[in-house]
Amino acid sequence: MSIAEKRSDPDQTNQSGTRSLSEENVALRIAWEMRRRGWSQERMAQELTHAGCPTHQSAISKIVNPKPDGSRRAISVDEAIALARVFGIALEELPLPMDDAEGRDLHDLSRTVTHEGRNATEQYAHFLLAWARLRHRLAQEQSRAAYEGFLAQRRVEADTAEQAIAFWRDTDSWRAATAGYETLHRILQAMGDGRDLTPPAGEARRRHSVVADLVRLRELFATKIPSTPVRVVPDLIYHATEALIRAGIQETAIGVIDAYDRGTAHPTDSVVEEIDRRLRQISDQEPEDRQDYLESLAARTTLNHRGRQPRQPPEELAAELGVSIEEYQEARKIAYVHRETGMR
Structure with missing residues (x-):
């Protein structure tokens, strides 16, 4: 041939x-x-x-x-x-082969979903915070009567108004809504950082740190809110909504949040006490792995500093805690990760 x-x-x-x-x-x-x-x-x-x-x-x-x-x-x-x-x-x-091209296309779509999903978690958190405020207000007889009167003026039938109020106050409905947020957040965590689904070789992807959220919230409620004009506080809280929802502090903080949203100052001591209680709980728990150990150490470090920047050298602070300087610095990174990543 x-x-x-x-x-x-x-x-x-x-x-x-x-x-x-x-x-x-x-x-x-x-x-x-x-x-x-x-x-x-x-x-x-x-x-x-x-x-x-x-x-x-x-x-x-x-x-x-x-x-x-x-x-x-x-x-x-x-x-x-x-x-x-x-x-x-x-x-x-x-x-x-074309199956590789299809895989790449799906990967690109998953990156888009991850990015949009992260935006969705922020909106979802704001939705939950608004719902929490509504539940808080409707639990007060005077507020509930005012709402019922408002709906009656709009010719909403009494049964319909009662059903609506019952839904917003219903514990099971609230649990289902918060569970939806937690599920979405876990899925997005599992998908990675939105740029790549796999961590760099030899490097384990770090789990999200609840200590970082608690540290941020402690700074907000212990320092920023008390020293900020009342009219500015709602904006501070708005940008901390995701941390509030992730840390599960919204129920404790809702009285403060609602008061400031209505233009009235409110003591924040009970919120700070709850945050410190959660940090102590984390610091005292038996770690299951190194990540848990560092979380615990980060909580201990935060409680020792009480939101203040320490003046002692890191080596002395690490010695006080009975840990190596490397462990101390890694724990500090976990506690203050929101500052490093620019997380709002």
Whole structure:
């Protein structure tokens, strides 16, 4: 069989191995990328031309539409480089089988979901905080009567108003709503940081630290709120909503939150006491792994400092706690992670 016959024989071409398979994969990838973007062959040719590889629509047609014998127009190196640039993928991904391309597409979608989901947890936290305020107010007979009177003026039937109030106050409804937030938060944690689903080699992904939330909330309720004008406090609380919900402090803090939202100052001592109680609980618990141990140490460190920046050298502070300087510094990182990451 001549070389020309071998090139035109689809069976012989398939037996040649990776080269024909790769060219077929590239052609399938081009067709797939065009479909998902809604691009015509003319648009595809324009994109390659703009990427520095002048291409005519007929060339795209010959690549994506095989001849009756199964052969396709060959793709040059320059075209392959331009294709990778247009599709926003690495050059080595271009000839991979289509299931790899589908996996990459799903991965990109999961990154989008993770990012949007993190925005959703913030909105969900604000929703729960508003619900907690409503429950707090409706538990007061005077407020409940005022709401019932308001609804009656709007010609809402008494039974309907009663059902609505009962729903907002219902313990099971509230538990279901908070459980929904916790589930969403856990899923997003499991999915990673929104940029990559796998941690760097040899590095375990750090679990979210409740100590960091408690430290942040302690600073808010012990220092910032008492020293801030009443009208500014609601905005401070708004930006701490996720930490409140994650730490489960909203029930304790709701009296303070609601008072400031209505323009009235309110003592914060009971909230600070609850935060300190939670920190002591964490510091006293038996650790199951190193992460738990560092969480416990972070809680002890926070309680020792009571929100104040220590003046002693870290080596002395570590010695007071009976730990190494490395462990002390790692625990401090956990306690103050919100400052390092810019977490609101």
